Amino acid sequence: MKALIALASTIALMAMPALAQDMRSTRATLSGNGVSGTVTVSETASGMAHITIDVRGVPAGAHGFHIHEKGVCDADEGFKSAGGHLAGGMNHxxxxxxxxxxxxxxxxxxxxxxxxQVEYFTDGFSLDPDASPTISGPDGAAVILHAGADDYASQPSGDAGDRLACGVLYPPQ
Known part of the structure; x- marks a missing residue:
């Protein structure tokens, strides 16, 4: 019986890397106005998105941080090319x-x-391209760091000020 348990444990451990490889993940390089770093979004076994942020050059204080609907970061237009927040039919x-x-x-x-350096978990969106809302549409999505704090209430974007930095989350391959 002990040999059977040991064999089952070994098989389970061998399968773990394969399971991990099946999880979706995408990474954006966040840049603009002296800000640089990475934002990684990974799918978890529970279906939630795990977001890790590691950026430098951010002005001291609180800053709104959002996923935007378009995977386009045109700095010449103040990153307005990223469109509005990924809304999912909800208000801000x-x-x-x-x-x-x-x-x-x-x-x-x-x-x-x-x-x-921070990490979040959210069930607000998915990395599954067939889900809604998803950040894995054909054009991806953008992450935007705002110049000011989000007040969590003002429409349509929390009165967080200018778009300070942007990065594209490309659909996972």
Whole structure:
């Protein structure tokens, strides 16, 4: 019996890397206005998205951070090319009774050193291209770091100010 348990454990451990490889993941290089770093979004076994953020050069203070509907980051137009927030049929903000947008995330807080390292979990969107809302459409989606804090209520985007930095989340391959 012990040999059977050991064999089952070995088979389970051998299968784990294959399971991990089946999970979807995408990474954006966030840049603009002296900000640089990465944002990674990975699918979890529970179906939630795991978001990790590691950026430098962020002005001290609170900053809105959102997933936007278009995977386009044209700096010459202030990153307006990324479109609005990934809405998923909802209003903006956790303070709205018909909110939040699928792409609404908590504010990021940068210290005097300009470094932000944080991780979130959300079930607001999926990496599955057949799901809705998804960040894995044919054009991907964008992550936007705003100049100011999101107030979690103002329409359509939380009064978070200009778009400071942008990165494209391409559909996972």
């Amino acid at each position: 903000g956790v303070e709205d009774s018909n909110g939040p947008h699928a792409g609404d995330l908590p504010n990021l807080h940068a210290g005097e050193d300009g470094i932000v």
